[in-house]
Amino acid sequence: MPTHQLTVNGRVHHVDADPATPLLWILRDTLGLTGTKFGCGQGVCGSCVVHLDGQAQKSCQTSLREAAGHKVVTIEGLSKAGTHPVQHSWIAEDVAQCGYCQPGMIMTAAALLQHKPHPTDRDIDDAFADHVCRCGTYSRVRKAVHRAAGGVK
Amino acid sequence: MTDRRDFLKVTGALGAGLVLGLRLDAKALPGKVAKTEFRPNAFLALGPDGRVRITVPKVEMGQGVRTALPMVLAEEMDLDWSRIDVVNATPGPDFKSMGTGGSTSVSTTWTTLRQAGAAAREMLKAAAAAQWGLAVGQCHTEKGFVLGPGGRKLGYGDLADAAAKQPLPSKPPLKKPGDFRLLGKRTPRFDGTDIVTGKAVFGLDVRRPGQRFAAVLRCPVPGGKPKAWDKSKAEAVHGVKAVVEVPTGLAVIAESTWAAFKGREALAATTTWDEGAAKDFSSASLETKMRAALTGPADEARKVGDAEKVLATAARLLEAEYSFPYQAHATVEPMNATAHIGQAGAELWVGSQSANRAQDRAAAALGLKPEQVQLNVPLIGGGFGRRLGTDFSTEAAQVAKAAGGGPIQVVWDREDDFRHDLFHPATLHRMRVGLDATGGISAWVHRIAGPAILRSWMGGQKSPTQAASEANGALDLPYGIPAITVDFGEVEAPTPLGWWRGIQIVPNVFARECFLDEVAHATGMDPLQLRLKLLGDQGVVKFGGEEADIRRLKKVLQVAAAKAGWGRKLPPGRGLGLACHAYDGRTYAAQVAEVSVEKGQLRIHKITCTVDCGFVVNPLGLEAQVEGGIAFGLSALFSQITWEKGRTVQTGYHDFPVLRLADMPSVETHIVSSGADPSGMGEPPVPLAIPAVLNALFAATGIRVRSLPLLPQMLQKA
Numbered sequence: 123m124p125t126h127q128l129t130v131n132g133r134v135h136h137v138d139a140d141p142a143t144p145l146l147w148i149l150r151d152t153l154g155l156t157g158t159k160f161g162c163g164q165g166v167c168g169s170c171v172v173h174l175d176g177q178a179q180k181s182c183q184t185s186l187r188e189a190a191g192h193k194v195v196t197i198e199g200l201s202k203a204g205t206h207p208v209q210h211s212w213i214a215e216d217v218a219q220c221g222y223c224q225p226g227m228i229m230t231a232a233a234l235l236q237h238k239p240h241p242t243d244r245d246i247d248d249a250f251a252d253h254v255c256r257c258g259t260y261s262r263v264r265k266a267v268h269r270a271a272g273g274v275k
Numbered sequence: 276m277t278d279r280r281d282f283l284k285v286t287g288a289l290g291a292g293l294v295l296g297l298r299l300d301a302k303a304l305p306g307k308v309a310k311t312e313f314r315p316n317a318f319l320a321l322g323p324d325g326r327v328r329i330t331v332p333k334v335e336m337g338q339g340v341r342t343a344l345p346m347v348l349a350e351e352m353d354l355d356w357s358r359i360d361v362v363n364a365t366p367g368p369d370f371k372s373m374g375t376g377g378s379t380s381v382s383t384t385w386t387t388l389r390q391a392g393a394a395a396r397e398m399l400k401a402a403a404a405a406q407w408g409l410a411v412g413q414c415h416t417e418k419g420f421v422l423g424p425g426g427r428k429l430g431y432g433d434l435a436d437a438a439a440k441q442p443l444p445s446k447p448p449l450k451k452p453g454d455f456r457l458l459g460k461r462t463p464r465f466d467g468t469d470i471v472t473g474k475a476v477f478g479l480d481v482r483r484p485g486q487r488f489a490a491v492l493r494c495p496v497p498g499g500k501p502k503a504w505d506k507s508k509a510e511a512v513h514g515v516k517a518v519v520e521v522p523t524g525l526a527v528i529a530e531s532t533w534a535a536f537k538g539r540e541a542l543a544a545t546t547t548w549d550e551g552a553a554k555d556f557s558s559a560s561l562e563t564k565m566r567a568a569l570t571g572p573a574d575e576a577r578k579v580g581d582a583e584k585v586l587a588t589a590a591r592l593l594e595a596e597y598s599f600p601y602q603a604h605a606t607v608e609p610m611n612a613t614a615h616i617g618q619a620g621a622e623l624w625v626g627s628q629s630a631n632r633a634q635d636r637a638a639a640a641l642g643l644k645p646e647q648v649q650l651n652v653p654l655i656g657g658g659f660g661r662r663l664g665t666d667f668s669t670e671a672a673q674v675a676k677a678a679g680g681g682p683i684q685v686v687w688d689r690e691d692d693f694r695h696d697l698f699h700p701a702t703l704h705r706m707r708v709g710l711d712a713t714g715g716i717s718a719w720v721h722r723i724a725g726p727a728i729l730r731s732w733m734g735g736q737k738s739p740t741q742a743a744s745e746a747n748g749a750l751d752l753p754y755g756i757p758a759i760t761v762d763f764g765e766v767e768a769p770t771p772l773g774w775w776r777g778i779q780i781v782p783n784v785f786a787r788e789c790f791l792d793e794v795a796h797a798t799g800m801d802p803l804q805l806r807l808k809l810l811g812d813q814g815v816v817k818f819g820g821e822e823a824d825i826r827r828l829k830k831v832l833q834v835a836a837a838k839a840g841w842g843r844k845l846p847p848g849r850g851l852g853l854a855c856h857a858y859d860g861r862t863y864a865a866q867v868a869e870v871s872v873e874k875g876q877l878r879i880h881k882i883t884c885t886v887d888c889g890f891v892v893n894p895l896g897l898e899a900q901v902e903g904g905i906a907f908g909l910s911a912l913f914s915q916i917t918w919e920k921g922r923t924v925q926t927g928y929h930d931f932p933v934l935r936l937a938d939m940p941s942v943e944t945h946i947v948s949s950g951a952d953p954s955g956m957g958e959p960p961v962p963l964a965i966p967a968v969l970n971a972l973f974a975a976t977g978i979r980v981r982s983l984p985l986l987p988q989m990l991q992k993a
């Protein structure tokens with residue numbers, strides 16, 4: 123198996139695995155970073171979203187080969203101690219229910235705000251189109267994104 | 276065997292032994308300090324540092340018990356909320372009743388947790404009083420301290436030793452609601468920070484030393500078995516360690532989840548199946564049988580007067596058929612369990628809503644005694660009733676056993692989760708109403724036809740309460756009608772069934788509340804006025820084994836209508852619709868939906884929900900349950916599971932549409948307080964969303980939808 127150089131949360135790893143392996147499983151099973159979640163493996167639930175060079179990316183749809191040589195940031199690396207503005211506003215709005223879909227949602231929100239510091243409701247609809255929260259936290263997700271953007275709720 | 280309600284009741288009541296037998300063991304803490312912990316009961320341990328560890332006797336799956344239940348105990352004990360740790364119980368002698376479902380977690384633990392906290396508080400006070408040479412009555416508690424006259428003040432931690440030596444009060448006084456500092460306050464989720472930083476550990480995140488991963492190749496037709504297969508293809512996949520036979524199929528054991536999935540894919544290509552008795556089952560064949568059962572013999576669930584006789588002579592007869600499809604749970608965390616079998620016993624990590632049952636069944640599968648199986652419950656990424664089943668935990672134990680002990684994590688993928696769900700079954704509803712000469716309802720007949728969930732839960736046995744269970748939501752029709760018949764015509768289906776958030780109440784209330792709306796329109800009455808008239812001045816009404824206070828239901832309905840501006844003028848293409856229900860006679864709720872249809876597109880703008888669930892422990896959590904319950908209900912407007920050749924047609928979120936963010940309506944929650952003890956909030960909002968929206972759709976467009984899912988062509992003429 124070829125070795126791939128993968129930068130995750132600022133740390134360089136040398137990963138020896140099938141290049142077709144989805145990044146999701148490298149993160150969870152090889153590197154032990156279980157904050158990134160498996161929800162569908164079919165690209166339709168958003169639980170597995172990470173940042174690849176600052177872009178929100180579904181790690182179940184990204185192979186090790188594609189991720190190698192790029193900068194990957196997972197929920198564990200979003201901030202040192204849960205101090206990212208999105209994490210703050212998530213707590214302030216008490217968004218989570220079961221919490222399982224939330225790391226993916228938070229990573230999408232952080233990437234959205236990076237590119238659009240003041241997203242409209244429509245921008246938020248579009249950014250979260252591929253996310254499933256079966257617990258139904260959507261109203262609070264919207265409020266938390268607006269809050270993190272510094273706007274009114 | 277018990278039915279669902281009994282199961283939750285029996286297992287919900289924390290055995291009397293726990294309350295009366297409050298233990299007085301002072302356990303040494305690990306570490307250098309030879310101080311002791313104060314553990315007056317199974318729910319709490321106070322360390323010498325003043326931190327309190329609270330053990331939650333129910334499981335957390337998003338409904339907020341790891342916040343709400345500690346609040347109850349912390350209130351009575353007067354704890355500093357910032358100095359508590361919360362841990363999950365494990366099934367065993369202290370926790371014989373961890374079953375979590377039916378919206379019962381607060382109601383079944385409320386008194387016990389209050390007593391547990393109050394007993395500890397009294398013992399701490401007694402310890403301080405003894406130290407100060409004062410009477411207990413001169414001391415009081417506040418945020419982790421006992422306070423006495425003259426500025427005396429001792430931290431709980433400093434009193435841990437002495438409190439442990441105090442006699443256990445048999446009837447500790449409970450606080451008056453007016454003195455509550457924590458209960459009733461908007462309290463954010465206890466695990467919030469862990470969740471937003473990715474530290475929260477769900478079942479799938481369990482990692483044990485030497486752990487392997489497994490995927491099970493199961494027959495796509497429930498009940499089918501593998502006939503022939505070739506392991507070599509799977510074993511050739513990099514990372515695959517073994518292929519073993521288990522009762523549910525063939526397990527591929529590997530170094531990583533991905534290798535297990537790849538190995539299973541290779542194995543599947545070589546496998547032939549004996550698809551078993553269910554191989555020809557289809558939604559179409561079931562529908563034919565259900566339609567026949569709409570008029571054949573049925574089991575009575577409620578009978579008031581002789582409704583058939585009244586119908587025969589009614590001035591006018593109204594009739595309609597409603598239909599509701601199979602549904603899946605579709606929790607975002609797929610089923611999974613981790614098992615490790617050692618010399619002395621086994622250890623499992625399972626996101627189970629039935630921890631005790633999961634322990635018993637895993638033990639039975641392994642030939643062990645329940646006490647030899649340590650069962651840990653991590654956080655649960657969505658339950659909705661799916662995880663009341665023990666299929667996935669027993670299977671993990673069997674995989675570990677077949678593979679030589681483990682630890683092994685069995686991971687289901689999304690397709691497994693859909694194909695092998697414990698489904699909510701389809702139902703057909705034949706609704707008939709007789710009107711007298713003045714247009715008043717003289718008879719109401721609701722026939723439900725479909726497979727019985729309770730039979731599946733009871734391992735194929737028919738329980739005496741089966742008809743009542745399947746008619747929940749229909750038999751407790753709250754309206755005062757002189758003649759009522761509600762019955763259930765059972766239809767067999769070879770599919771595994773289970774409890775689904777809102778259970779049978781969802782289809783039954785959908786049919787009931789929409790049909791009543793039809794009656795209102797047919798008789799030229801306003802749907803709100805008709806309901807208020809039918810609720811009338813009834814007080815407590817009994818329905819078989821339970822009862823409901825109709826005044827509380829009437830109140831929530833009136834408040835919902837007022838808050839939503841019922842009766843106001845709306846632009847064309849926009850409408851309001853409502854629905855109400857007394858859930859298990861415990862939680863009273865009403866919803867008003869506001870919708871519009873533009874260019875054939877339904878938009879649900881807003882849902883106003885009022886609830887009376889007695890005392891509200893955490894309003895912030897309650898609102899989350901209302902929002903989430905409505906999202907869950909609305910998903911079922913659009914989703915369905917159908918069957919072809921014995922297997923589900925749907926295999927994931929791509930063809931089982933659940934509500935997405937863009938379609939989430941604005942939800943406004945109003946709490947109507949009644950002074951009653953707390954009931955429950957997980958399920959009650961779910962069944963009202965569909966009828967409220969469909970009644971609003973009718974008001975907006977004149978289109979009456981009686982069959983779900985709601986398909987785009989149904990909205991065509993709008």
Ligand code: FES
Nearest residue numbers: 161162163168182
């Ligand atoms: S797990 Fe990647 S989108 Fe669902």
Ligand code: FES
Nearest residue numbers: 220221223255257
């Ligand atoms: S919080 Fe449970 S799935 Fe989103």
